[in-house]
Amino acid sequence: MREKAILVGCQLQNVDDDRFNYSLDELASLTKTANGEVVLITSQKRTKYHPALYIGTGKVEELEAAIAELEPDVVIFNNELTPSQIRNLSARLEKRVIDRTQLILDIFAQRAKTKEGKLQVELAQLQYLMPRLVGQGTELSRLGGGIGTRGPGETKLESDRRHIRKRIDDIKQQLNIVVEHRKRYRERRKKNEMFHISLVGYTNAGKSTLFNRLTKSDVYEQDLLFATLDPTTRKFVLSNGMTTLLTDTVGFIQDLPTSLIAAFRSTLEEATEADFILHVVDASHENYKSHEVTVSKLLNDLDVENIPILTVYNKIDQVHEDFVPSPSEGFIEMSALNEDDLSKLRQRIEFECKQYMEYFEAFVPAYEGKLIHEIKKLTMIESINFNEESEIYQITGYVFKEHSIYDTVKRYRIYKEQ
Ligand SMILES: Nc1nc2c(ncn2[C@@H]2O[C@H](COP(=O)(O)OP(=O)(O)OP(=O)(O)O)[C@@H](O)[C@H]2O)c(=O)[nH]1
Numbered sequence: 001m002r003e004k005a006i007l008v009g010c011q012l013q014n015v016d017d018d019r020f021n022y023s024l025d026e027l028a029s030l031t032k033t034a035n036g037e038v039v040l041i042t043s044q045k046r047t048k049y050h051p052a053l054y055i056g057t058g059k060v061e062e063l064e065a066a067i068a069e070l071e072p073d074v075v076i077f078n079n080e081l082t083p084s085q086i087r088n089l090s091a092r093l094e095k096r097v098i099d100r101t102q103l104i105l106d107i108f109a110q111r112a113k114t115k116e117g118k119l120q121v122e123l124a125q126l127q128y129l130m131p132r133l134v135g136q137g138t139e140l141s142r143l144g145g146g147i148g149t150r151g152p153g154e155t156k157l158e159s160d161r162r163h164i165r166k167r168i169d170d171i172k173q174q175l176n177i178v179v180e181h182r183k184r185y186r187e188r189r190k191k192n193e194m195f196h197i198s199l200v201g202y203t204n205a206g207k208s209t210l211f212n213r214l215t216k217s218d219v220y221e222q223d224l225l226f227a228t229l230d231p232t233t234r235k236f237v238l239s240n241g242m243t244t245l246l247t248d249t250v251g252f253i254q255d256l257p258t259s260l261i262a263a264f265r266s267t268l269e270e271a272t273e274a275d276f277i278l279h280v281v282d283a284s285h286e287n288y289k290s291h292e293v294t295v296s297k298l299l300n301d302l303d304v305e306n307i308p309i310l311t312v313y314n315k316i317d318q319v320h321e322d323f324v325p326s327p328s329e330g331f332i333e334m335s336a337l338n339e340d341d342l343s344k345l346r347q348r349i350e351f352e353c354k355q356y357m358e359y360f361e362a363f364v365p366a367y368e369g370k371l372i373h374e375i376k377k378l379t380m381i382e383s384i385n386f387n388e389e390s391e392i393y394q395i396t397g398y399v400f401k402e403h404s405i406y407d408t409v410k411r412y413r414i415y416k417e418q
Pocket residue numbers: 201202203204205206207208209210220221222223224225226227228229249250251252314315316317318334335336337338
């Protein structure tokens with residue numbers, strides 16, 4: 001059953017109409033993703049948020065009338081509300097009141113798959129809850145109005161708080177372990193010398209679709225925001241046989257509450273360890289430019305300037321009429337749903353990778369079967385010729401200098417002369 005939701009926004013003077021309407025659209029998409037049905041979107045312009053009610057008292061009355069008529073299950077506010085605003089609005093409207101942060105947390109909670117993702121969501125939820133518990137405490141003591149009632153209330157609250165604090169410490173500790181584990185796994189992977197590519201991009205840009213099509217796997221792919229929460233890594237074999245690792249990451253979102261940025265940073269850190277980044281942009285979206293800028297900014301914050309980036313303008317089959325690719329950067333226009341475009345992308349990745357590789361020619365005796373297999377897997381092979389007389393393979397291709405296979409290949413360059 002879809003829950004009926006009324007959405008409420010408040011536009012401050014310094015926020016222009018486009019940006020404000022866009023944030024309301026995004027709130028509507030988020031609501032849909034959380035399995036809600038939007039029955040009304042209403043908003044108000046103000047110089048500042050009403051301290052007690054977020055919107056003005058007149059607007060609250062209007063909202064009460066709309067609630068009586070439309071009977072929603074929940075009222076969702078477009079910004080993070082203060083504990084007292086939530087309390088006052090719940091009391092006035094007699095409906096469940098949630099804010100944008102809670103909505104995003106709810107979606108994250110639904111979607112978290114790995115242990116790390118789940119821990120991060122729980123941590124963010126508890127951190128959101130803590131100050132709001134304090135708020136309820138004041139309310140309890142005021143309501144009780146006396147020692148007799150306040151006592152037990154406060155005690156319960158204190159024990160709740162202690163309990164939550166302890167749980168937060170536990171989660172942080174567990175997260176350290178999980179992150180350590182992932183680091184070790186990453187180091188091990190580094191030793192395997194696989195070329196690592198990360199897919200990043202705004203939520204709903206088509207990352208999971210690309211990931212699935214390129215790796216032929218079936219990671220959750222849906223027309224919903226945040227279908228992907230945890231980074232997922234799979235083998236991705238280029239058409240010339242070189243095996244790379246492809247990582248799908250969490251989708252970015254504009255104005256993500258700060259408390260959530262911290263919680264999700266570590267899932268994005270994978271991107272910073274990649275050898276190559278594919279930045280996927282939904283070219284059919286009217287706000288594609290601002291999406292692109294948001295992601296580029298976040299990538300800059302994550303210190304990835306040394307990593308080559310290819311911008312992938314996706315959904316070109318439904319391209320927006322105002323679409324113009326940024327001229328300054330390397331880019332490709334394509335549709336993840338089109339097989340020819342996928343091969344074009346594969347070739348383009350190969351081409352881009354080659355810019356960072358060195359050409360080699362190696363002579364490897366036929367009895368080195370395992371080694372030949374490794375060279376095939378870890379380098380970009382151009383040609384293999386077998387000399388029956390000498391029983392030696394002549395292999396040419398491209399290799400990364402940073403990878404240990406480079407030293408091996410170098411050793412066999414001079415084999416002929418031995
Ligand atoms: N028309 C069209 N639709 C596409 C294309 N690529 C992806 N889609 C659709 O766009 C929607 C979102 O795709 P996803 O792959 O889930 O997007 P994502 O970037 O992984 O999203 P998050 O997990 O939310 O970050 C899905 O309904 C896809 O089928 C494309 O090239 N053309």
